Amino acid sequence: xxxxxxHTYVIVFGIIVIAAILTWVIPPGKxxxxxxxxxxxxxxxxxFYYEQNLPEEHAPEKPSQFQTWQVFSALFKGFVKQSNxxxxxxxxxxxxxxxxxxxxxxxxxxxxxxxxxxxxGFGLMRRxxxxxxxxxxxxxxxxxFGAIFGMSEETIAFAIILIPLSxxxxxxxxxxxxxxxxxxxxxxxxxxxxPFTIGIAQGLADIPLFSGIEYRLVTFIVxxxxxxxxxxxxxxxxxxxxxxxxxxxEDSYWREKGVSESNHIxxxxxxxxxxxxGLTLIVMIIFSIFYxxxxxxxxxxxxxxxxxxxxxxxxxxxxxxxxxxxxxxxxLLLLAYTIVFLIVGVMGYGWYVMEIATLFLGxxxxxxxxxxxxADEIAKLFLEGVKDILSAAVIVGLAGGIIxxxxxxxxxxxxLYGLSKAMGNFGDVASIGVMYVIQTVINxxxxxxxxxxxxxxxxxxxxxDLIGISRQATVVAFQFGDGFTNMITPTSGILIAVLGIARxxxxxxxxxxxxxxxxxxxxxxxxxxxxVTMNLNGF
Numbered sequence: 001x002x003x004x005x006x007h008t009y010v011i012v013f014g015i016i017v018i019a020a021i022l023t024w025v026i027p028p029g030k031x032x033x034x035x036x037x038x039x040x041x042x043x044x045x046x047x048f049y050y051e052q053n054l055p056e057e058h059a060p061e062k063p064s065q066f067q068t069w070q071v072f073s074a075l076f077k078g079f080v081k082q083s084n085x086x087x088x089x090x091x092x093x094x095x096x097x098x099x100x101x102x103x104x105x106x107x108x109x110x111x112x113x114x115x116x117x118x119x120x121g122f123g124l125m126r127r128x129x130x131x132x133x134x135x136x137x138x139x140x141x142x143x144x145f146g147a148i149f150g151m152s153e154e155t156i157a158f159a160i161i162l163i164p165l166s167x168x169x170x171x172x173x174x175x176x177x178x179x180x181x182x183x184x185x186x187x188x189x190x191x192x193x194x195p196f197t198i199g200i201a202q203g204l205a206d207i208p209l210f211s212g213i214e215y216r217l218v219t220f221i222v223x224x225x226x227x228x229x230x231x232x233x234x235x236x237x238x239x240x241x242x243x244x245x246x247x248x249x250e251d252s253y254w255r256e257k258g259v260s261e262s263n264h265i266x267x268x269x270x271x272x273x274x275x276x277x278g279l280t281l282i283v284m285i286i287f288s289i290f291y292x293x294x295x296x297x298x299x300x301x302x303x304x305x306x307x308x309x310x311x312x313x314x315x316x317x318x319x320x321x322x323x324x325x326x327x328x329x330x331x332l333l334l335l336a337y338t339i340v341f342l343i344v345g346v347m348g349y350g351w352y353v354m355e356i357a358t359l360f361l362g363x364x365x366x367x368x369x370x371x372x373x374x375a376d377e378i379a380k381l382f383l384e385g386v387k388d389i390l391s392a393a394v395i396v397g398l399a400g401g402i403i404x405x406x407x408x409x410x411x412x413x414x415x416l417y418g419l420s421k422a423m424g425n426f427g428d429v430a431s432i433g434v435m436y437v438i439q440t441v442i443n444x445x446x447x448x449x450x451x452x453x454x455x456x457x458x459x460x461x462x463x464x465d466l467i468g469i470s471r472q473a474t475v476v477a478f479q480f481g482d483g484f485t486n487m488i489t490p491t492s493g494i495l496i497a498v499l500g501i502a503r504x505x506x507x508x509x510x511x512x513x514x515x516x517x518x519x520x521x522x523x524x525x526x527x528x529x530x531x532v533t534m535n536l537n538g539f
Contacts, residue, residue, distance in 0.1 A: 012398045012451070016074060019405040020067035028064035028410025029417060030054060048417045051410055064410025071405060078400030082454055085200055088353040089393040089450060090386050095364025097385020098378060102371045103265055104331035110265070131169050132232055138162070139183035139231065143224045146187025148339060150196035152494055155181045159501045167254045171235050172245040173502040174512055178231045181498045182487055186227040189483020190220030193343065195356055197449040201478050203353065204457035205471045209346050212472045212538030219527045226523060230516050246512055250503045267326040273370040277319045277330060280366060284312040294348040307344055331367045338363040399454040412459060428532035431467050432477055433525055435460060439481025440521065443489065449482045472539040473531035480524035488517050
């Protein structure tokens, strides 16, 4: 019997209390920028002083205080400090809830599965194993969803579709969970453009949003490939001997139930969806006139092209075809263009969380109108989505309280100074490895990537400056540490929900998945080494 794990809010508040206690133990201090003579050359450097020894010109306006009752006021200050990220999370949660209500993503999955069935007509595909190809295609798709827009909670709904599919293909419910949940969370760790992890972490680290994408794309490919190989090997083993599955008895439920009835989706195109198409097209035409050319900056390279006009022309053609088929395909087109303009906005116009949230809000409202929902109904759906993701947003505010206590107690720089002294002789590889271990351990008790970024990045980013490691490498250490253990920690409500749907006992899941998790953790460390030993773009 597993012991009950404390609620995440309790854990974070406990950390706030510990932080307050530390202000009574660790002497306050501060790093200041000074010009010093090094080998006959003047250079600016960060110099640490304990607060009582600070030069007069650097003395703080308000001396640091021991933290006691401030643990409660820190909650308020934490919400104020992280307000932009909290609002960002709430808006995106509400927008996605509206889109999910349309069943558009369900249609995309089912269309994809129908496409894979057609592959059986090709001899080469049969020799390669159509089922193997299906596993690869599905896992790559969900891995991309996790890497690009942080799919996580949505996997719960897709599990209901893909677990019966896995059973019908001769596999088990574990393979079904891997197709959607594991694939999405491997992509979540790969995080090419995930706004919930990479976007927030880079923002807190004060580095360009989504910079270093080239190497992250490489890590995404490597991690996804290893995950797929692991799953295919297991799936083929179960295909040969279904009773070898550790959940063979539990899967009797799915074998008796048969294929899910989720295939029965009503396809339709309301007249108002054409109005939404026309309105969005007019908006895009106006933007094409005002921004005929866009310069995209990727790392240290850039190129200029008529991106918005070309995208508008393609949208015109695809929108007509999509609406003639079903409103679901039009909403998928809206989602695709939301992602396209997110990339264009970030790389071409320096967008941050406000612009991205606005973009997703527009997508959500457009999706709601397209399925003929009234303004009141859209508002209700949006609030349901906000309610669903509220816990993730609140934890970001609570986590901000930790930094408030450490800052008001004046010990953040003292902690960084102590860490730099302790790790200064480790070397770059060992130092980045220690950061990775710290992030991995924290993720076991706080699986929220946004919360963990809010807690760790304000400390880790300046610390990386002190020991000579790029902030980008520190973000990658956070990215890997945030992703892998999500697939095993009992504090992840999403994991527990998916296992509940699949009817897989948690102890059997842990016994099965830990070799994969260990492999991915070791691989993550190996992929971190180039970030401190090679000259990578964006690092």
